[in-house]
Amino acid sequence: MQQQYLTVTALTTYLKVKLENDPHLKKILLKGEISNFKRHSSGHLYFSLKDEKAQISAMMFSTYTKNLSFEPKDGDKVLVEGYISLYEARGTYSLSIYSLTLDGIGELYMKYEKLKKDFEALGYFDQVHKKPIPKYPKAIGVITSPTGAVIQDIKTTVERRYLLTKIILYPALVQGEGSKEDLVKKIKRANLDNEVDVIILGRGGGSIEDLWSFNEPEVVMAIFESKIPIITAIGHETDTTLSDYVGDLRAPTPTAAAELTTPNVTDLLNEIKEKRRLLNYYMNEELKNLRQKLLHLDERLSISSPKSKIEQLTDKANQLTTNLHRNFSHKLNELTYIVTILSKRLLNPSEKLLNFKDRLNHLSIQMDQLYKNQIMKKTYELQRQTEKLKSVNPLAIMERGFGLVTKENKVLTSVKDIRVDDFIDIELKDGKVSTKVINKEVKSWAKN
Secondary structure (H helix, E strand, O other): OOOOOOOOOHHHHHHHHHHHEEEEEOOOOEEEEEEEEEEEOOEEEEEEOOOOEEEEEEOHHHHHOOOOHHHOOOOEEEEEEEEEEOOOOOEEEEEEEEEEEEHHEEEEEEEEHHHHHHHHHHHOHHHHOOOOOOOOOEEEEEEEOOHHHHHHHHHHHHHOOOOOOOEEEEEEEOOOOHHHHHHHHHHHHHHHHOOOEEEEEEOOOOOOOHHHHHHOOOHHHHHHHOOOOOOEOOOOOOOOHHHHHOEEEEOHHHHHHHHHOOOOHHHHHHHHHHHHHHHHHHHHHHHHHHHHHHHHHHHHHHOOOOOOOOHHHHHHHHHHHHHHHHHHHHHHHHHHHHHHHHHHHOOHHHHHHHHHHHHHHHHHHHHHHHHHHHHHHHHHHHHHHHHHHOOHHHHHHHOOOOOOEEEEOOOOHHHHHHHOOOOOEEEEOOOEEEOOOOOOOOHHHHHH
């Protein structure tokens, strides 16, 4: 008997009809973890949904992605609703999803993120609200479970580091029902008692559900409103609650919180030694300055003592006396000299008359001599001027036969100024002649 062979297409079509028409596969509710997540440019989502032992390919069309309340990513725990479909070209089946929500912890994480954004917007986490942690607390308040390891770790650390403080425990529920109310109550109680300088709010590690009380808004607000600074030490170093954000200081562990609230005894001893060294240094320097000042005061006192003052004044008086004698002697000599000069100038009347008479005679002789000299000088000058005057006297010239020729009272010096028949006057030394020109002759050298 001949066997019949199916084509791949026929088999794939058969499987597609079986899978997509099975009523149990038309609406499937699954939970798992997202991996290999990809968002296509079209808006479709492609990823694998897996658990510890298996995985299945999944896709979500953009029509349904618009209703998502979160942004999916690798590692998210999710709850899905969808149906099985088969892609014939490849012969692979996949899960087509139309509803996708976070599973359990994911929902808490979304709530955590929303609360964080709300408180951050209100400024609860701002650094300006952080209160300083006291360096040397007299009392430390601890809000935690009385039976856990937290309080023991804190006590051990404080006893090892700083014995000058005491620990006051405010036992509180740190997990489960009623824990948030109890935490708020203990924070307010510590503030009302006002017996501690700083509060450590702590508990051990756990899941996000275990630590959720420290994310509750009531607890966050109680920490924010606390007048006493609060150090949080909640969970492990990787766990960060909203209480950590609003607290004044975050410690990764309860032990670290205890270290942050107390100084180290070794450091304190070293600091005391250093301060003692500095104190000794400054005391020695101050003593040295005081000794120096004392020496200066002693010198000033010896200089300012009555005996020293008397000696200084005696020396000064002696100096002034010497100066006075020297000045007096100098002045006396000066006056003596002046008296001598004046004595020489002071003569009796007879001598004065003789002196004046001699002086008068001398002056008379001197005056006669000067008078004669002056007469001789003036006589010589007169003769010289007379000779000079004679040389330019017109009458003297006329004595030699010259005359002064005028025409209409105008002196003539050239024949060019005279015409024939002109009447001219000739003045001689002893008279005047009027005549008529009948002829004139011009020298040959004067014709040009």
